[in-house]
Amino acid sequence: xxxxxxxxxxxxxxxxxxxxxxxxxxxxxxxxxxxxxxxxxxxxxxxxxxxxxxxxxxxxxxxxxxxxxxxxxxxxxxxxxxxxxxxxxxxxxxxxxxxxxxxxxxxxxxxxxxxxxxxxxxxxxxxxxxxxxxxxxxxxxxxxxxxxxxxxxxxxxxxxxxxxxxxxxxxxxxxxxxxxxxxxxxxxxxxxxxxxxxxxxxxxxxxxxxxxxxxxxxxxxxxxxxxxxxxxxxxxxxxxxxxxxxxxxxxxxxxxxxxxxxxxxxxxxxxxxxxxxxxxxxxxxxxxxxxxxxxxxxxxxxxxxxxxxxxxxxxxxxxxxxxxxxxxxxxxxxxxxxxxxxxxxxxxxxxxxxxxxxxxxxxxxxxxxxxxxxxxxxxxxxxxxxxxxxxxxxxxxxxxxxxxxxxxxxxxxxxxxxxxxxxxxxxxxxxxxxxxxxxxxxxxxxxxxxxxxxxxxxxxxxxxxxxxxxxxxxxxxxxxxxxxxxxxxxxxxxxxxxxxxxxxxxxxxxxxxxxxxxxxxxxxxxxxxxxxxxxxxxxxxxxxxxxxxxxxxxxxxxxxxxxxxxxxxxxxxxxxxxxxxxxxxx
Amino acid sequence: xxxxxxxxxxxxxxxxxxxxxxxxxxxxxxxxxxxxxxxxxxxxxxxxxxxxxxxxxxxxxxxxxxxxxxxxxxxxxxxxxxxxxxxxxxx
Numbered sequence: 001x002x003x004x005x006x007x008x009x010x011x012x013x014x015x016x017x018x019x020x021x022x023x024x025x026x027x028x029x030x031x032x033x034x035x036x037x038x039x040x041x042x043x044x045x046x047x048x049x050x051x052x053x054x055x056x057x058x059x060x061x062x063x064x065x066x067x068x069x070x071x072x073x074x075x076x077x078x079x080x081x082x083x084x085x086x087x088x089x090x091x092x093x094x095x096x097x098x099x100x101x102x103x104x105x106x107x108x109x110x111x112x113x114x115x116x117x118x119x120x121x122x123x124x125x126x127x128x129x130x131x132x133x134x135x136x137x138x139x140x141x142x143x144x145x146x147x148x149x150x151x152x153x154x155x156x157x158x159x160x161x162x163x164x165x166x167x168x169x170x171x172x173x174x175x176x177x178x179x180x181x182x183x184x185x186x187x188x189x190x191x192x193x194x195x196x197x198x199x200x201x202x203x204x205x206x207x208x209x210x211x212x213x214x215x216x217x218x219x220x221x222x223x224x225x226x227x228x229x230x231x232x233x234x235x236x237x238x239x240x241x242x243x244x245x246x247x248x249x250x251x252x253x254x255x256x257x258x259x260x261x262x263x264x265x266x267x268x269x270x271x272x273x274x275x276x277x278x279x280x281x282x283x284x285x286x287x288x289x290x291x292x293x294x295x296x297x298x299x300x301x302x303x304x305x306x307x308x309x310x311x312x313x314x315x316x317x318x319x320x321x322x323x324x325x326x327x328x329x330x331x332x333x334x335x336x337x338x339x340x341x342x343x344x345x346x347x348x349x350x351x352x353x354x355x356x357x358x359x360x361x362x363x364x365x366x367x368x369x370x371x372x373x374x375x376x377x378x379x380x381x382x383x384x385x386x387x388x389x390x391x392x393x394x395x396x397x398x399x400x401x402x403x404x405x406x407x408x409x410x411x412x413x414x415x416x417x418x419x420x421x422x423x424x425x426x427x428x429x430x431x432x433x434x435x436x437x438x439x440x441x442x443x444x445x446x447x448x449x450x451x452x453x454x455x456x457x458x459x460x461x462x463x464x465x466x467x468x469x470x471x472x473x474x475x476x477x478x479x480x481x482x483x484x485x486x487x488x489x490x491x492x493x494x495x496x497x498x499x500x501x502x503x504x505x506x507x508x509x510x511x512x513x514x515x516x517x518x519x520x521x522x523x524x525x526x527x528x529x530x531x532x533x534x535x536x537x538x539x540x541x542x543x544x545x546x547x548x549x550x551x552x553x554x555x556x557x558x559x560x561x562x563x564x565x566x567x568x569x570x571x572x573x574x575x576x577x578x579x580x581x582x583x584x585x586x
Numbered sequence: 587x588x589x590x591x592x593x594x595x596x597x598x599x600x601x602x603x604x605x606x607x608x609x610x611x612x613x614x615x616x617x618x619x620x621x622x623x624x625x626x627x628x629x630x631x632x633x634x635x636x637x638x639x640x641x642x643x644x645x646x647x648x649x650x651x652x653x654x655x656x657x658x659x660x661x662x663x664x665x666x667x668x669x670x671x672x673x674x675x676x677x
Contacts, residue, residue: 014632064632069625096656099634225648329660332649342649342660430665432630435651435658 006047006056007166008083012076012107013091014100015062016436018119018149020044022091023059025155041075051163058085066106080110087165088114089158094124094131094146097203104140113165114142117158121146123437131203150442219438222326232327239314240352240388252310256302269293288473290507296469299511300462307385309454311353316449320441324349328433338414339373339421340365341431347374351382356461356549357453358382359556369426375557376420376565379545380572381413387512387541401534408538408576416572464548468509481506495539495577496532496585498522508540509547515540531584539577544569603673605641606650606666613642614671621668633657635669 009026011019027046044059060079061072068074079085090107092100097118107114118124118131133144143161147154221227270287286293318324327349328342335344343365351358358378362371475481481503489499500522508515519536522528528536544550544566554562602617616639621627630636634654644651651660 065628067624067628069628096634099632099656102631220644223645223651329649329651332660332662336662341662430626430662432633432635432659432661432665434633435660437658 006054007087008056008058008085009048009050009087009089009162009166010080010083010085010112011057011059011089011091012103013062013117014064014093014096014103017062017091017093019059019062019091021149022089022117022119022147022155023057025149025152026159027057041071043075043079050159050166053167055162055166058083063103065103080112085112087162088112089117089162090114090142091117091119093120094118095120095127095129115158115161115165116140116142116144118144118146119149121154122148122151123439126437129203136203150445219326219435222323222438223329225330228326228330232330235318235323239311240385252306253303256306257298261298261302266293266298284477285470285473289476290469290473292466292470292473295473295511296466299469300465304465305454305457305462308354308457309450311385312450312453313446315350315353316446316453317441319449320439320446322436322438325433325435329435332431332433336428337421338377338417339424339428340370342433343431344370344374348377348382351378351384352388353385354457354461355379355382355384355545356552357456359549359552362556366431367426367429369424369428372557372561372565373417373420373424375553375561376568377413377417379549379553379565380416380542380569381409383512383541384546384549387516398530398533401530401537404534405537405541408580409541412538412542412572412576416568420568461548464551468547472507472509475506491574494581495535495574496581497536497539497577498527498532500527501536504536505540505543508543512540512546535577535580535584538580539573542569542573542576601672602670604667605643605652605669605671606646606663608643608646608671608673610643610645610647612673613640614673615640617670617672619669633659635659641671 011023013019023044023046026048041061043061046057046059047054048057049055058079060076063070063073063076066073066077068077080088088107088110090100090104104116116136118133121131124131131146133146137144143165145154145158145161147158149155222231266287273283273286285291288294290296318327324346325342328345331345332342335341335348338344340348346364347358347361350361355378359375362374362378365371365374475484484506485499485502488502492499492501492505501519504515504518504522507518516537519528519533519540523530523533545553550562553565557565605614605616608614616635616637618637619627619630619635621630634657635641639654642653644653649660650663650666651658
């Protein structure tokens with residue numbers, strides 16, 4: 001992307017004010033997300049058209065100040081210093097405008113032309129805030145534009161203003177923008193704001209402590225533990241059992257797997273293959289037990305994708321209506337014991353849908369220590385939607401075993417988390433988390449997010465499944481399966497598991513549900529006694545995450561931490577396996 | 587000194603108490619924030635937790651949640667213990 005001679009526009013503001021959506025409205029499809037050299041901070045660049053001319057738009061991470069204390073701030077300051085933007089769009093959440101005055105003042109010192117973008121103006125109006133732009137413009141001495149980025153309101157006016165500042169035409173109109181009165185700029189009257197004056201010049205609001213809107217009451221209900229916890233439980237139950245289980249796994253997967261894949265796609269592929277290719281060697285790789293088409297594609301597209309997709313839909317609904325921070329509030333204290341805080345609820349809940357995406361979501365956590373602990377918990381004990389349904393289905397005929405499994409898994413998970421929190425070095429900070437307003441979820445935003453995540457899954461995850469299915473098929477073809485079984489059987493025997501379970505676990509790297517089904521088969525055949533099946537189920541659910549998640553863990557946490565996580569999981573899993581074996585053979 | 591009542595404690599400390607001692611429904615004015623970490627102070631400031639800001643405590647249990655003029659947040663008890671407020675009398 002050639003941006004050498006283009007004018008540069010920088011987007012600046014607190015986190016979660018809608019900068020990214022604004023960025024999306026201003027730029028075309030061509031966007032580059034890159035890490036600023038030497039950091040993990042992401043800077044997004046794109047090309048936009050302002051008045052028939054191309055400009056480069058740069059999006060920065062949300063920052064609270066420009067004092068260079070955090071990584072995000074340092075990078076943003078670097079971007080300003082090195083790239084020398086021609087224009088800065090200062091995006092704020094209108095209802096929180098006074099909070100941003102410090103940052104605005106720091107920005108003033110850079111002497112770069114700016115526009116104050118009052119985003120989320122609809123929410124501010126709901127709170128009873130009224131804005132007089134002309135007055136604010138005079139006070140702050142920068143142009144003010146109101147926008148609602150989620151509804152594309154105000155974007156045209158913003159672009160026009162940007163054009164007038166970036167490519168000023170020499171007209172008499174430019175003269176009348178100078179302030180008539182020599183009033184002390186509002187920023188220097190900050191102390192008036194601090195002392196409690198809510199209403200000043202262009203920003204008027206009701207007494208904030210008298211707000212008793214309907215969403216306030218709903219919020220009160222959600223954070224009340226007597227109501228909140230049962231509600232959260234019901235919500236998750238509704239999500240997993242009804243949505244995921246019945247609708248997702250039952251209806252949709254059934255349809256896709258049986259009607260579409262088994263009856264149409266696979267026979268068709270076979271036909272084409274036999275007609276045009278017919279190479280025996282390839283046939284096994286494509287259509288064998290772990291073949292690319294029969295296993296790789298079928299599993300990832302017909303079975304996991306719909307389940308994960310439904311979970312993403314549900315998650316996006318929760319996200320958009322603002323429920324997640326309320327859940328974080330309820331889970332804050334328990335999560336503190338595990339070394340995280342309320343924010344940790346987000347990746348952990350996501351982990352029940354897709355563990356791989358959840359590991360990516362740990363980026364939201366503030367400290368590296370939290371990210372490590374969260375990744376550990378996700379890898380050890382949080383079963384993704386693909387695993388969960390199947391494991392439950394396998395043990396359902398043995399309700400007592402199911403209960404013991406659930407109990408063992410839960411206790412182990414919590415104990416490991418508690419212990420690791422105690423032993424892993426690093427200080428624990430204090431947290432202060434914001435509640436965004438509750439609102440009716442916007443269907444378009446929810447669908448867009450779900451679609452984006454499903455696309456991500458297709459691009460990033462499916463290739464790994466295809467790869468490992470080919471790898472497993474190769475193992476079968478080359479006859480390495482038996483030697484592998486030989487090698488690991490002593491390990492498994494010491495846990496009381498027959499050597500047949502080795503291949504079941506090997507398959508578990510690709511398909512946890514196949515592994516679970518394999519266990520079921522072994523039980524049916526009498527090779528696996530119920531007690532051993534319990535051990536196998538416990539070990540399987542605590543076992544290493546699927547190959548896609550493993551790769552992402554290595555990418556996100558680095559080799560050292562990832563190996564540590566794997567080592568811990570191996571020790572815990574083996575320990576619990578042998579322990580249970582010893583316990584049950586008494 | 588023996589504080590036999592909350593009012594007694596308030597009188598003794600000049601009326602200023604730590605935020606963690608306020609209960610649901612009470613409000614107050616932030617007097618000071620006894621924190622050393624400048625990054626934290628900066629973050630709290632941007633949330634509106636600043637000397638002179640009015641706050642209203644929504645709930646104290648299970649976690650302290652409060653409303654400020656321009657934000658709605660919840661925080662750890664350890665953090666609340668380091669924030670000192672002047673409580674308003676109940677109507």
